[in-house]
Amino acid sequence: QLQLVESGGGLVQPGGSLRLSCAASGFTLDAYAIYWFRQAPGREREAVSCTSRSTGTTNYIQSVKGRFTVSRDNAKNTVSLQMNNLKPEDTAVYYCAATNSEVPRMCPVFWQRLPRTTFDSWGQGTQVTVSS
Numbered sequence: 641q642l643q644l645v646e647s648g649g650g651l652v653q654p655g656g657s658l659r660l661s662c663a664a665s666g667f668t669l670d671a672y673a674i675y676w677f678r679q680a681p682g683r684e685r686e687a688v689s690c691t692s693r694s695t696g697t698t699n700y701i702q703s704v705k706g707r708f709t710v711s712r713d714n715a716k717n718t719v720s721l722q723m724n725n726l727k728p729e730d731t732a733v734y735y736c737a738a739t740n741s742e743v744p745r746m747c748p749v750f751w752q753r754l755p756r757t758t759f760d761s762w763g764q765g766t767q768v769t770v771s772s
């Protein structure tokens with residue numbers, strides 16, 4: 641069974657940092673593309689980043705570029721999302737998701753608009769709150 645578990649969320653002041661982790665079981669993460677999503681209260685789920693299975697490169701949405709960084713630890717079978725200079729508008733539940741579908745795993749130009757059914761596994765989410 642493919643399972644993802646996020647951790648590392650919490651309450652942080654504006655300008656602070658958090659590091660989220662996404663741990664996989666039942667499969668090896670480096671065989672999948674990994675996406676991070678977030679959902680703020682009253683808003684639709686938003687794709688934040690896509691890490692390509694083949695190249696390992698990561699695409700980010702404009703609002704987090706330069707502040708968020710995705711990294712993989714293959715030995716631990718985890719992916720991390722380092723979030724710096726956090727802003728109140730980053731407040732959301734953050735999810736990681738994995739896909740091995742042929743096109744989505746390459747982070748296509750439309751990677752932000754993929755349906756939920758694209759993904760083989762979703763984590764349960766971790767809350768990030770940015771507030772003073």
